[in-house]
Amino acid sequence: MDVSLNKTVAAGAAMLLAGLGGGWALSQWMAAGDRGGTAPPAHAAAAGTAERRVLYWYDPMVPTQRFDKPGKSPFMDMQLVPRYADEAGAGAGPAVAVSPQAAQSLGLRVATADLRVLQPAVDVVAVVGLDERDVSIVQARAPGFVERVHARAPGDVIAAGAPLAEVLHPDWLAAQREYFAVRATNDETLALAARARLALLGMPVGLIERIEADGRPQALTTIVAPSGGLIAELMVRRGMTVSAGATLARINGLGTVWVEAAVPEALAAAVAPGQRAELRLVAFPGEVLRGRVAAVLPEASRDTRTLRVRVEVPNPGGRLRPGMSGQVRLAGAGAGAEVVTVPAEAVIRTGRRALVHVLDAPGRYRPVAVELGAEIDGRVAVLRGLAAGQQVVASGQFLIDSEASLQGLAASAAPAAAASAAEHATRGRVVELDDASITLEHAPVPALQWPAMTMPFQLAQPDLVRGLKAGDAVRFRFRQQGDEHVVTAIERDDAGARR
Structure with missing residues (x-):
């Protein structure tokens, strides 16, 4: 124990x-x-x-503005924050560094910008109507009396040659009797003249041949439909008196139908006669009917701000009836040209410009300003700013964009189509430069009411700064391009260096 x-x-x-x-x-x-x-x-x-070198100071609330010395921010009531050379992305160009683990946790996904033929397609609602070019008008060729009307009514569909009414033409009956009387004299000349008189009175050739074959006059004449289709109008009734040229019926053919589509005026440039069209009707689910644009009517609707587009669609069997509704897709006209495209979800639209984040190297993402074209089937055309084969962030790009803003990374601008913006010239001194941007301590710019200050500029071309280094006095020209200021010309200013 x-x-x-x-x-x-x-x-x-x-x-x-x-x-x-x-x-x-x-x-x-x-x-x-x-x-x-x-x-x-x-x-x-x-x-x-001592090893940590300060590149510049910045305001976290305005990260794109850089300063060459510490102090109080001119924008906010706070001190400027230093950006060190050893911080991620600070000394390796304008890019955001993301580790593989972070990329996996953020769900980053990249897509390749590739060349495709994007033909603009327009999807609009449409209504089936009659083909107004395929119309037959039935008229009385001579005065007469309607003795009988066949069982017809507006809206009926009839075939070519279908009887409409039986009409008594007194003038035709008298001329027929004279013809047979002259023919009985065996005077061939008079018989030919009497037969010609029948044709001049408006008798159809078929009717003349029929009475010649029968050898006796025909009191009643059967009015028939010259073509098949829908009876749009029927103005003949039993017992009525008709005069020469009176309209008895109006018949619309149904071999083809017009599909009228209302296209927003903003899409007018994507529609032209001859375009291919696909029609899907509620009455025939899952079935696609094909036709072509017959005409784009010259007048737009003031109420709906739409254009009327007429599409001709074959109608075998007469299945398509006027009044049916559906949807029309108008495919792009012409063969189209190849353009660089990216998924539409890869583009960040800020209202004034569009951005994508390009994968420069494994784990490094750079914001790039792009100029967009048409968007079709989830792909958007990139007119300037990207080349085929480059990889862009298609998912999770908003998180990278936030980090780029915090780091003060400005998007490299797409090449301008034309130097339409006004350019300004001034002098300055190089503070910092790389292949995409240059920071200059410049003199006042009276045209813009700018005081002397230090600020970053984008470069229109990387080789503009070839031979320059930090501390050099320079003369340069720049223009405003979107949210950025782009240097278009720069040269060493030896006179300024001596001053």
């Missing part, structure tokens, strides 16, 4: 001494921290601080 008690007392003493030693060490570390030091020795801390 005495031995065990001695061992317990010895262990307790050892633990007490260890605790006292640890407490003294902790108090010394905290005291060093209170004095502004860190755990490493003072000379090591000084060496670490």
Whole structure:
């Protein structure tokens, strides 16, 4: 028992001494921290601080504006924050660095910009109507009396040659009797003249041949439909008197139908006669009917701001009836040209410009301003700013864009179509430069009411700064392009350096 008690007392003493030693060490570390030091020795801390080179100072709320010295922000009531050369992306060009682990957790997905033929397609609602070019008008060729009307009514569909009405033409009946009387005299000349008189009175050739074959006059004449289709109008009734030239019926053919589509005027440039069209009707689900644009009517609707587009669609069997509704897709006219395209989801639209984030190297993403074209089937044409084969972020780009803004990374501008913006010239001194941008301490620009200040500029071409270095006095020209200011010409200013 005495031995065990001695061992317990010895262990307790050892633990007490260890605790006292640890407490003294902790108090010394905290005291060093209170004095502004860190755990490493003072000379090591000084060496670490000396190695961190400050590139510029910036306001986190306005990260694109850079300053060459510390101080208070002119935009916010706060001190400027330094940007060190050893921070991610600070010294390796305008790019955001993302580790593979972070990319996986953020769900970053890239897509390749490729060349495609994008033909604009327009999807609009449409209504089936009659082909107004395929119309037959039935008229009375001579005065007469309607003796009988066949069972017809407006809206009926009839075939070519279908009887409409039986009409008594007194003039035709008298001329027929004279013809047979002259023919009985065997005077061939008079018979030919009497037969010609029948034709001059308006009798159809078929009717003349029929009475010649029968050898007797025909009192009633059957009015028939000259073509098949829909009876749009029927103006003949039993017992009525008709005069020469009176319209008896109007018949619309159904071999083809007109599909009238209302196209928004904003899409008018994408529609032209001859375009292919696909028609999908509610009455025939899953079936696609094909036709072509017959005409784009010259007048737009003032109420709906739409153009009326007429599409001709074949109608075998007469299945398509006027009044049916559906949807028309108008395919782009012409063969089209290849353009660089990216997924529409890869583009960030800010209202004044469009951005994509390009994968420059594994884990490094750079914002690029692009000029967009048509968007079709989830792909958008990129007119300027990208080349085929480049990879862009298609998912998670908003997180990268936020980080780029915090780091003050400006999007490299797409090449301008023309130097239409006004250019300004001034002098300055190079503070910092790389292949895409240059920071200049420049003189006032009266045309823009700018005071002398230090600010970054984009470069219209990377080789503009060839031969220049930090500290050089320069003369340069620049223009405003979207949210950026782009240097278009720059040269060393030896006279300014001597001053």
